[in-house]
Amino acid sequence: MADDRQGIFAAEDPxxxxxxxxxxxxxxxxxxxVAMALATVDATGLxxxxxxxxxxxxxGGLTFYTNYQSRKAGELDNSGKAAVLFHWKSLRRQVRARGTVSRQDPAASDAYFASRDLGSRLGAWASQQSRPLQDRATLEARVAEMAARFGENPPRPPHWGGYVLRPDCLEFWADGANRLHDRFEWVRDGDSWRVTRLNP
Ligand SMILES: Cc1cc2nc3c(=O)[nH]c(=O)nc-3n(C[C@H](O)[C@H](O)[C@H](O)COP(=O)(O)O)c2cc1C
Ligand SMILES: Cc1ncc(COP(=O)(O)O)c(CN)c1O
Structure with missing residues (x-):
């Protein structure tokens, strides 16, 4: 098969x-x-x-951070699988990746949490992500409570941290004339990758 993967698609690894x-x-x-759509499935497959x-x-992993008691965390922990999608409208390009997911090593999550600004660190303590909230004032009161409790140096909450998605398949897509787009799929093959051009 001729290797016509050049220009914006040229690289040694995905x-x-x-x-x-x-x-x-x-x-x-x-x-x-760096925004990406994160897809999960619930226990019924929805x-x-x-x-x-x-x-x-x-x-070989993509890292993101969230609340470990959120809806997404339940689905990630339960299935151990996820997919992500980037769509850059300015470039007319898309990348998707799918594979297995696991919680990040706690020390690495500590380090990332410590790099966030104080407001976001307090927010992570205050927000019971994905659970019902009475009103905005309740959330703001919780932030004030956490500020009083932790001052300038909140530790990482046990309910907050990273996940690492290890894709075994990634697809790079770029817009082409007449909807004849370019697509290259990279599939993990042991320690290397197999690349296949796909029809648009
Ligand atoms: C641009 C953008 C970036 C976001 N980044 C994050 C993020 O990194 N972590 C996170 O927990 N939520 C993030 N959110 C909020 C999530 O989309 C989502 O509302 C929230 O995590 C709750 O999802 P869940 O109920 O499925 O767990 C972001 C939202 C937008 C629009
Ligand atoms: C709720 C939430 N948690 C975490 C993040 C991750 O980003 P950051 O660490 O920069 O706040 C975001 C980003 N929008 C977010 O909305």
């Missing part, structure tokens, strides 16, 4: 390629170039999707 595309998106997207921010790419 994570290098994703980094290149994220860098370009960082220059052209008005907001949140899908769910919401946006999270990609915070790291390392050792």
């Amino acid at each position: 994570f290098a390629l994703l980094r290149n595309w994220l860098e370009e998106a960082g220059r052209s997207e008005p907001n949140d170039p 899908p769910n999707v919401r946006t999270v921010l990609l915070k790291g790419i390392a050792d």
